[in-house]
Amino acid sequence: MNPVAxxxxxxxxxxxxxxxxxxxxxxxxxxFAVETNPLVEEVIEVLPGANCGACGYAxxxxxxxxxxxxxxxxxxxxxxxxxxxxxxxxxxxxEVKEAESIYPFVRCNGGLHCTDNIDYVGIEDCRAVMMxxxxxxxxxxxxxxxxxxxxxxxxxxxxxxxxxxxxxxxxLCKSCGLxxxxxxxxxxxxxxxxxxxxxLCRSHDKGKAVKAVCEFGCIGCKIxxxxxPAEAITVTNFLxxxxxEKCTNCGQCVEKCPQKSIVMRSVEATA
Amino acid sequence: xxxxxxxxxxxxxxxxxxxxVQFLGLCSFVGVSKETKSAAGMSAAVLFVMIMAxxxxxxxxxxxLLPMGLTFLTTISFIIVIAFLVQLVEFIIRKYSPPxxxxxxxxxxxxxxxxxxxxxxxxxARLDYGxxxxxxxxxxxxxxxxxxxxxxxxxxxxxxxxxxxxxxEGLPHxxxxxxxxxxxxxxxxxxxxx
Numbered sequence: 001m002n003p004v005a006x007x008x009x010x011x012x013x014x015x016x017x018x019x020x021x022x023x024x025x026x027x028x029x030x031x032f033a034v035e036t037n038p039l040v041e042e043v044i045e046v047l048p049g050a051n052c053g054a055c056g057y058a059x060x061x062x063x064x065x066x067x068x069x070x071x072x073x074x075x076x077x078x079x080x081x082x083x084x085x086x087x088x089x090x091x092x093x094x095e096v097k098e099a100e101s102i103y104p105f106v107r108c109n110g111g112l113h114c115t116d117n118i119d120y121v122g123i124e125d126c127r128a129v130m131m132x133x134x135x136x137x138x139x140x141x142x143x144x145x146x147x148x149x150x151x152x153x154x155x156x157x158x159x160x161x162x163x164x165x166x167x168x169x170x171x172l173c174k175s176c177g178l179x180x181x182x183x184x185x186x187x188x189x190x191x192x193x194x195x196x197x198x199x200l201c202r203s204h205d206k207g208k209a210v211k212a213v214c215e216f217g218c219i220g221c222k223i224x225x226x227x228x229p230a231e232a233i234t235v236t237n238f239l240x241x242x243x244x245e246k247c248t249n250c251g252q253c254v255e256k257c258p259q260k261s262i263v264m265r266s267v268e269a270t271a
Numbered sequence: 272x273x274x275x276x277x278x279x280x281x282x283x284x285x286x287x288x289x290x291x292v293q294f295l296g297l298c299s300f301v302g303v304s305k306e307t308k309s310a311a312g313m314s315a316a317v318l319f320v321m322i323m324a325x326x327x328x329x330x331x332x333x334x335x336l337l338p339m340g341l342t343f344l345t346t347i348s349f350i351i352v353i354a355f356l357v358q359l360v361e362f363i364i365r366k367y368s369p370p371x372x373x374x375x376x377x378x379x380x381x382x383x384x385x386x387x388x389x390x391x392x393x394x395x396a397r398l399d400y401g402x403x404x405x406x407x408x409x410x411x412x413x414x415x416x417x418x419x420x421x422x423x424x425x426x427x428x429x430x431x432x433x434x435x436x437x438x439x440e441g442l443p444h445x446x447x448x449x450x451x452x453x454x455x456x457x458x459x460x461x462x463x464x465x
Contacts, residue, residue: 009339017331017348021355032362034369058370124434 039091040068046087048079052154054176068092078102079174101193102175104168108143108187109200109261111164113215125151130184138213141202143187149179191265195244197254201261204237218261224253274398276407283411289387290419291449291456296387299378300420301445309374310424311417316364316375318413320356320382321391325409327352328392329402342396349392357383387416423448 044064051059055076057066066072067088074094075085081101089096115138122128126148129136136144145164157172158179166179166188180188187202199218203210207219220238232246233253240262242253253262274282289295296317303313328349336342361379365372372379382388391412395405426448435444 006341009341010344013335013339013341013344014348014351017351021351025355025358028359028362032366034365059373061373062370123432125432128432 037068040064042091043067043088046080046084046091047077048084048174050079050154050174050176052079052174052176052178054078054174054178079176081175102190103170103173103193104175104177104179104188104190105198105265106143106166106187107189107198107200107202108141108165109216109263110137110139110142110214111145114139114142114217115213127184139203139205139210139217141185141187141204142214144185148182148184149188152178152182154178191244194249195247196249196265197242197247197251198263198265199240199242199261200263201239201259204239206238210238216259216261219259221258223256223258224262227252227256274400274404276404279400279404279408280411283408284415284418285456288415288419288456289390289412290416291453293390294453295390296385296416297449299381299385300423301442301449303375303378304420304423304427304445306374307421307424307428309371310420312368312371313375313378314413314417314420316360316379317382317385317387317416318410320353320360321388321409321413321416322406323356324349324353324388324392325395325405326402327356329395329400329405332396333402345393345396346389349389349396353388353392354383387412419452422452426452 044061047060047064049060053059055063055072055078057063057072060077063072063077067074067076074089074092075082075096077084077088080087082096085096116136117134117138118132118136120129120132120136122132124146126144126146129144129146143165145160145166147160147166149166150158150160154176155172155174157169157174158166159169161167175190177190180190191198200216201210201214201218203214203217205217207221210217210219218238218240220235220240222235222240224240225233225235229250229252230246230248232243232248233240234243235241240253242262249264251264254264283289287293290297290300299313299317304310331348331352332342332345336344336348357380360382361372364375364379391409395408400408423445427445430444430448439447
């Protein structure tokens with residue numbers, strides 16, 4: 001075979017395949033074209049891009065699409081907060097009012113003051129602890145402090161302190177709520193920043209049983225109910241609950257609580 | 272070489288598994304095996320491209336390159352075919368399954384350079400497989416890929432709860448799992464004489 005034929009043949013074969021394939025691709029790109037709104041790209045650009053899913057959609061790109069379509073609220077991104085909502089609002093020509101920031105807190109005050117049922121040795125994870133038959137802590141409602149929330153937090157805002165409790169760094173927290181979702185015992189709760197007085201206990205056990213295992217658990221004594229000037233506290237099943245709408249943050253109950261299970265959050269956060 | 276379909280199947284899935292024995296296509300293997308769902312999507316895409324590439328490259332090789340004596344063009348023409356198929360798959364997935372498109376991300380176009388697929392078609396040509404054998408080898412190689420992807424994804428999902436030392440978190444951890452899996456495949460399946 002002479003060289004000219006080889007070169008010619010090669011050019012013909014490769015060129016031919018390339019040409020054919022190109023034509024098919026042009027046809028396919030028109031047939032399977034996806035319409036994209038340029039506004040979607042701009043909205044995605046101003047979103048945080050953490051893809052945490054706290055908005056309830058599958059990542060930032062999905063949320064951006066839904067916002068432009070009007071299916072999601074403009075301020076639907078809890079991570080970006082007000083700043084992001086404002087940017088998104090500007091792009092879509094909508095006004096956004098500043099909403100109050102919310103933070104998670106731990107509804108338990110036991111920690112080292114709560115007795116251990118067993119000496120747990122195993123995977124360092126609250127979900128694994130929950131699988132043991134009786135649980136690690138004497139109180140089955142409490143925080144185990146094994147750091148499942150720490151590892152769930154995409155922003156590194158939680159760490160376990162020496163008191164075996166998760167501590168939330170308000171400066172890093174983006175209010176995405178992943179820690180609340182992942183906590184197997186439901187101890188982690190979201191609350192508005194202005195709601196300061198909280199009962200740090202979830203135990204519905206009788207007072208005597210609570211006292212046996214925990215120094216700071218709510219025993220359902222109703223002293224707080226009697227002392228509350230706003231009548232915001234009720235006790236159901238041996239557990240005090242505060243109606244945040246009525247609460248005036250006066251702090252009477254915090255002072256009077258014999259078990260010290262009602263706490264001012266601002267104080268607790270700095271402690 | 273006259274291989275029965277059975278021996279091709281055993282070869283493609285286990286003995287010469289593309290991921291764990293031949294170590295082809297490891298990029299997507301480590302990259303997309305974090306979740307079972309996207310691993311399954313990736314495997315389906317690879318399986319599809321492997322089958323289509325086997326068919327197209329067989330036709331090109333037997334009816335174009337062999338008669339014209341241009342077998343030195345094997346690699347480049349196969350690459351064109353694979354790139355074309357991947358582009359086509361990308362169009363289709365973007366149109367009909369945007370979530371899958373997003374979760375595959377960069378790894379979808381990277382199937383183009385996934386050596387597992389080029390490996391299949393070049394092995395087909397080198398072993399002088401017939402049409403049915405070629406397509407069958409493509410299918411079984413894809414199934415082998417799928418199996419290992421799902422295995423890996425399941426193991427990685429389970430091991431999420433493990434607390435591993437910071438130094439081996441993530442990719443190194445995946446490599447350790449790969450090593451152990453690969454040892455099982457290499458030493459177990461190669462004792463069987465083929």
